[in-house]
Amino acid sequence: MELTKKFFLAGITLLTLLSLGSFKIQAATVTIPDPAGVQTVWTNACGGIIDLRWGPSPGATGYKVYRSDSYASSPYVLLADVGNTFSYQDVIGPTAATNRDYYYRVTAYNSAGESVLNQATPAEGIASTPICPPPASPVMNGVSTSNVCGGNDAISWQPSPGATGYSIYRGSGGKNFSLVGTTSATSFNDSPGPGFYTYQVSAFSNFGTSTPAGTSGFASDACPPPISVACSIGNPDPRVGSNVWWEGQASGGPGGNSYDYEWSTTGLKPNEDDYVGGEGPFITKEYNTPGIKSATVTATQGTTSGTATATCSITVNPPFPSTPVTASAATTDMCGANVAVQVGGSSYATSYTIYRSTSSSGPYVVIGVFIVGFEVVTAQTPARGLQPGA
DSSP states (O other): OOOOEEEOOOOSSSHHHHHHSSSSEEEEEOOOOOOOOOOEEEETTTTTTEEEOOOOOOOOOOOEEEEEESSSSOEEEEEEEEESSSSSEOOGGGGGGGGGGEEEEEEEEEEEOOSSOOOOOOEEEEEOOOOOOOOOOEEEEEEEETTTTEEEEEEEEOOOOOOOEEEEEEETTTEEEEEEESSSSSOOOOOOOOBEEEEEEEEEETTTEEEEEEEEEEOOOOOOOEEEEEEEEEEEOOOOTTTTEEEEEEETTTTOOOOOOEEEEETTOOOOOOOEEEEEEEEEOSSSSSSEEEEEEEEEEEETOOOOEEEEEEEEEEEOOOOOEEEEEEEEESEEEEEEEEEEOOOTOOOOEEEEEETTOOOOOOEEOOOOOEEEEEESOOOOOOOOOO
């Protein structure tokens, strides 16, 4: 059936109308042929995807696609204006599961208008959607654990044809399952903590959900705390020439109270005075020079439990000074009480304290403090003793 449009041609000047006394209207018709018959082709047997194709219509500049659930009683709804193309893909989606027919009509248009949709012989196609079943249950690969004491489980399975995703359920003792996650992949990592768990996986799509497939998990205990270590010094006020006692105390780890200790001093060689090295929780070191000394202890437990390190430092002080090697007192005034006291050098001494008494049994009183070296003090009474001080 053709669509006819009338265009009216009229005189364009008043002079023409007056000269004729009357004028005639001439009509011209423009034809918009129907497009060739619509063909429907399934590209997904049960997924609700329908390809439509039609032939060209002479003079047409574009096409519109309509769909209805009924041949006559339901209205045709515009799906798309596809322009000057001859195909369209209709993605029905989940509604394809209703197993019903769909009717299609295509109209052609140009600048003059659009061909009639509800004409006696429409350009139409029909497609019947079969019912899609849900995907099959996935085939389980099993469960593996990445931490035997932490309850970190990895569940995997084979892909299920037609599935768009998977739901993972976790239960205890084969019951009380609850959803723990969904994924479009074929594996899932779960971290439930210590215990024994059972897992189920179901596949789903737009057309339903499969029966769950089950597998057991692993029993795992709580992980012990990681290894830690601390160090301390047994001698709180070490001096040059005395021993410094280094002690390491480790804890944690899965291996009980069995640890291996190793001591070292970073950046120093074993033959240097400040170097500390050795094995065992306790080591001793005698230093020959004063200053800040450091030691690092490393504690390990087996070959897979990791390590822990700690560093301690302490200041080694100079030794206590020795007794002065010489000490003498002599009068410098035969008539009066002027006495010169001379003290010999003492190893590691930084000063000297001079004491005086009128009796060898004391009491002694301090009469002066002097810098390292041989010093002389003049007293008003004879010096009867000498006692060194640091």
